[in-house]
Amino acid sequence: MITTRLSKQWIIHLLFILYMLATLFPLLLVFMVSITEEKSLLIHGYSILPQKIDFSAYTYLFHDSHVIVRAYGVTILVTIIGTIIGLLLTALFAYPISRKDFPFRKGLTFYVFLTMLFNGGLVPWYLVYTKYLHIDNSLLALILPNLLIGGFNILIMRTFFMNTIPPSIIESAAIDGAGEVRIFSQIILRLSLPVMSTIGLFNTLAYWNDWYNSLIFINSSEKYSIQYLLNKTLLDIQVLLNQTGNSGQSQLLAHAPTETIRMAMAIIGIGPIILAYPFFQKYIVQGLTVGAVKG
Template structure:
């Protein structure tokens, strides 16, 4: 009994240490965004600021054109990409789950092979820039690489095949329903768990994507929030120049709380996901574990 309690105490202590290790940088980032900028310059980022300040957020709010536009682009891209991606995925996964469907195996191989081999960055880049002229368009943030992938298709197909009884589809036929009707009115409503999981993965993927923006977008007005953050991370001057361009005058720029503002921008980049996390956590964990089994 004594050793048992010691063991409980030990594992909780170790897990607590690891959890703190995971959470600590987030707390530091959040505190830094709330610290008076002069204090940061003087003594660095602190876990508990001596001089608490909302200055960074106030500046951001007052100079919010860039941030708002980027936020808008991220939301637009995330919503469009997730909706279109899920529609495409479900529409190919469902026929693949039907045993009597012609060319079923060929289709499965066609989808699966995309997971094994790829042409790499150079041909993809040339395709989308030279042949499709996607450079500096919103499509570049939605289409290349993200819209559909073999893994999600196979995840959904497996769910449809395992959880939609054949009899349900047949009874739909007997009632005279067409394929399309059966898909929308019977199959999809029965598949909410997998739709939630895949939808969540799409949302996180689009919200977090910065790679497409990095290679296909050079003009500021098409930056997603991640790309804006990326530019500011690699180049603090970018934040300064931009604020200057907005015509606020040099003396204001000199007082700009650059360090805390940079951290505050990162905070608003993660807040939506973190705030929604408790609500989607169930599906998130489920999706991760299904992913492991189906590889």
């Protein structure tokens, strides 16, 4: 009996190890391609073991390193501010509609669900932020639109509050004289670390990977996010390569490591955000299984 159970555990462990390797392999391949010489890559194709190591792609990208560093600073600042404010607003909205004694909980819950099904379209969305809120070409344009608060995150947090936090705890705190603000800040938030970490990870990834808001709202290169900067750099290279002529710039770009640059951009863009996972990993599984049916 014990031997059978151990063998099943080893099979499960082996499957997870294989899955982990399958997940890490594409990332490793992208990194290896990014440090492969361009000519060798064109001749031999993609390989996990480069025929000739060359860091020309990174040298090319970091030729104006201050631009990338500034874009990193913008992205990090926007990600931190947006994640913190988004978490707070999501919790402040989700907690009241999770309380059965809140009179408008059904109407507000339906309103949140409705926002997941319909939207006003691109033109009204753009006009609201530019004509009425006047946040175009500012860091607020990278924080407010779409990413700050979402209906899906509100419903996840509401489900966690309803299924995990017993109403008796709230009633006991109220009997002891605690107000709603104190109950929320000192009890609810402290008991909600799993879902807060999960939603925080979702927000962090959304802000870090966002390039669309920079494309729509930002005109100044000093306020570009890192993802938009890398995407714009790649598009500029492709446009210049497609242009005819024998100018010195065209000749220089003709020898640029265009294929390895794409992979180097992916590594530069994803590198720092990988460091965020260890801080959220402890609570991710527990937060994602909110409301799961126990067998």
